[in-house]
Amino acid sequence: MTIYGAIEAGGTKFVCGVGDARGGSLETATIPTRDPDRTFADVAAFFHTAAGHGPIAAIGMGTFGPVELRRADPRYGQILATPKPGWQGTDMLARTRAILNVPLGLDTDVNAAALAEADAAGADVSQLAYVTVGTGIGVGLVSAGQPVHGLGHPEMGHILVRRHPAHEGFAGVCPFHGDCLEGLASGPAIASAWGDAAGFGPDHPCWEVEADYIAQLCMTLFLSLAPERIVLGGGVMQQRQLFRLIRQRTADRLAGYLAGLTSADALTPHIVAPACTEPSGLVGAYLLAERACG
Amino acid sequence: MTIYGAIEAGGTKFVCGVGDARGGSLETATIPTRDPDRTFADVAAFFHTAAGHGPIAAIGMGTFGPVELRRADPRYGQILATPKPGWQGTDMLARTRAILNVPLGLDTDVNAAALAEADAAGADVSQLAYVTVGTGIGVGLVSAGQPVHGLGHPEMGHILVRRHPAHEGFAGVCPFHGDCLEGLASGPAIASAWGDAAGFGPDHPCWEVEADYIAQLCMTLFLSLAPERIVLGGGVMQQRQLFRLIRQRTADRLAGYLAGLTSADALTPHIVAPACTEPSGLVGAYLLAERACG
Numbered sequence: 256m257t258i259y260g261a262i263e264a265g266g267t268k269f270v271c272g273v274g275d276a277r278g279g280s281l282e283t284a285t286i287p288t289r290d291p292d293r294t295f296a297d298v299a300a301f302f303h304t305a306a307g308h309g310p311i312a313a314i315g316m317g318t319f320g321p322v323e324l325r326r327a328d329p330r331y332g333q334i335l336a337t338p339k340p341g342w343q344g345t346d347m348l349a350r351t352r353a354i355l356n357v358p359l360g361l362d363t364d365v366n367a368a369a370l371a372e373a374d375a376a377g378a379d380v381s382q383l384a385y386v387t388v389g390t391g392i393g394v395g396l397v398s399a400g401q402p403v404h405g406l407g408h409p410e411m412g413h414i415l416v417r418r419h420p421a422h423e424g425f426a427g428v429c430p431f432h433g434d435c436l437e438g439l440a441s442g443p444a445i446a447s448a449w450g451d452a453a454g455f456g457p458d459h460p461c462w463e464v465e466a467d468y469i470a471q472l473c474m475t476l477f478l479s480l481a482p483e484r485i486v487l488g489g490g491v492m493q494q495r496q497l498f499r500l501i502r503q504r505t506a507d508r509l510a511g512y513l514a515g516l517t518s519a520d521a522l523t524p525h526i527v528a529p530a531c532t533e534p535s536g537l538v539g540a541y542l543l544a545e546r547a548c549g
Numbered sequence: 550m551t552i553y554g555a556i557e558a559g560g561t562k563f564v565c566g567v568g569d570a571r572g573g574s575l576e577t578a579t580i581p582t583r584d585p586d587r588t589f590a591d592v593a594a595f596f597h598t599a600a601g602h603g604p605i606a607a608i609g610m611g612t613f614g615p616v617e618l619r620r621a622d623p624r625y626g627q628i629l630a631t632p633k634p635g636w637q638g639t640d641m642l643a644r645t646r647a648i649l650n651v652p653l654g655l656d657t658d659v660n661a662a663a664l665a666e667a668d669a670a671g672a673d674v675s676q677l678a679y680v681t682v683g684t685g686i687g688v689g690l691v692s693a694g695q696p697v698h699g700l701g702h703p704e705m706g707h708i709l710v711r712r713h714p715a716h717e718g719f720a721g722v723c724p725f726h727g728d729c730l731e732g733l734a735s736g737p738a739i740a741s742a743w744g745d746a747a748g749f750g751p752d753h754p755c756w757e758v759e760a761d762y763i764a765q766l767c768m769t770l771f772l773s774l775a776p777e778r779i780v781l782g783g784g785v786m787q788q789r790q791l792f793r794l795i796r797q798r799t800a801d802r803l804a805g806y807l808a809g810l811t812s813a814d815a816l817t818p819h820i821v822a823p824a825c826t827e828p829s830g831l832v833g834a835y836l837l838a839e840r841a842c843g
Contacts, residue, residue: 321808335808336808380699381699382697382698382699382700394773396773396774398692398693398695398697398699399692399693399695399697401692401693403676403692403693403773403774403775404676404775405674405675405676405692405774405775405776405777406676406771406775406776406777406807406809406810406819407771407775407807407808408775409772409773409774409775410772410775410806410807411772411773413772413806414768414769414772414773415710415711415765415768415769415802416709417709417711431804431805431806432804432806471709474708474709475705475708475709475769475773476773477700477701478703478704478705478707478708479688479690479697479703479705479708479769479770479773479774480690480697480699480703480773480774481697481698481699481700481701481702481703481704482699482700483699483700508709510725510726511725512704512707512725512726513700513701513704514615514629514630514701515700516700525700
């Protein structure tokens with residue numbers, strides 16, 4: 256078995272692993288995200304210990320963004336403008352290469368997750384969107400088996416949605432746009448509009464509102480990338496009743512325009528929870544490592 | 550020179566050609582779209598006459614939709630639910646094969662146009678959107694050089710946009726959604742809201758409203774596919790003042806979120822008119838024919 260390294264570099268924690276996408280992790284570590292020096296020192300310590308499992312052929316990283324992914328750009332691999340103290344300009348590839356000089360694969364955390372979910376879905380799925388709804392709303396896209404990036408990378412958390420009547424007068428929490436999708440439907444937005452959602456039962460009206468916003472994202476996804484599968488993950492999606500509400504609202508919003516997506520039942524195979532048993536982003540990082548060897 | 554056939558199958562006219570994407574057409578014909586039998590009889594007559602230029606190696610077709618593009622589906626190549634009388638269920642591939650039994654390439658008219666514009670843009674452009682604003686609003690997408698389709702094909706004319714204050718009380722003209730993008734910003738929507746746009750000068754307030762809607766589409770495109778280039782074509786875009794208005798509104802709407810897309814000037818290389826000198830959809834059909842031979 257070829258052993259790969261994986262790093263899911265998130266804003267609050269780095270999850271590192273050695274193993275591969277099919278067999279899973281042999282060992283993992285969760286490292287709190289602090290400044291780059293201290294964080295990568297812990298990443299280095301993990302990989303030096305984990306080397307006991309055998310030589311690591313390559314490392315894949317799915318990182319928070321924005322990150323430069325254009326190979327021709329001199330900033331390739333660097334974190335771009337970010338409010339996270341100390342991280343702007345951090346060269347994620349150089350930092351990783353300093354730990355272990357092996358082939359490196361890089362993408363966003365959500366594109367890595369999308370890649371893992373597309374791999375899990377098999378050959379019938381060529382277009383896939385991975386959505387995480389939590390502190391922010393992130394979207395990774397895979398088209399014809401390839402993670403999508405061009406001028407930048409997908410940032411669909413910031414698309415415009417139509418405000419739900421229950422949110423009239425709520426300004427939204429996005430520092431850039433106020434009431435974009437993330438500004439109205441992220442975890443902090445729910446807390447800001449309704450109070451602490453943790454105490455809300457599944458019948459609380461906040462979930463109908465949340466479902467309508469995520470359904471608008473699903474509608475836009477079906478009308479653009481035409482994904483066979485939209486995978487919804489993240490902390491907010493632990494409210495499992497949301498899945499049925501989102502499928503129903505997506506069907507309502509599409510209003511029969513897309514054949515086959517006309518009811519909540521019809522949408523059941525297309526709007527799903529993650530299939531990966533390890534975090535999709537970590538599994539995707541293993542796949543990025545594999546691809547870096549190819 | 551290898552000679553290909555191209556068919557741009559539109560709802561009001563079929564444009565047929567023989568030639569290739571690089572050198573252009575040796576001969577073209579424009580055929581009014583009537584019922585399938587009469588329309589394809591004229592297509593057949595064109596290709597039989599055009600055979601005088603030499604053997605046709607393959608035919609590519611960019612067609613109006615919705616059309617089944619999944620090769621594994623038994624309806625592959627057929628027009629799906631459409632209000633166009635007589636066309637639902639028409640097998641566009643079988644009809645073309647009956648004319649000339651050569652390899653066939655098929656995609657939507659707007660995906661074909663996107664392919665042509667991506668080819669014209671060269672290797673620096675891997676993600677591209679082609680938008681036509683006319684009787685309807687159509688969007689074709691290319692990701693990593695491949696036309697995008699999955700469960701269906703892009704239908705971004707029907708995304709939700711936020712209504713402009715000047716349109717308060719205007720229900721929109723989309724029979725499915727009322728006030729989706731196409732319902733508010735297509736040619737018929739402009740006519741319905743403002744009267745006959747043909748008589749409006751470039752300073753008429755309708756163009757500011759139109760620009761805001763198309764800018765919302767551009768914003769969604771940049772946040773999803775991250776295209777290096779969005780190509781805007783179609784009858785409405787003959788109002789050239791729209792380009793600058795759309796770039797400005799897109800920058801305003803993005804509000805500094807995407808580095809490098811912060812002003813109308815910065816958006817000038819990214820929101821452009823078609824580069825192809827023949828209709829992009831026809832050029833794209835030649836490229837589909839080439840690919841069908843590969």
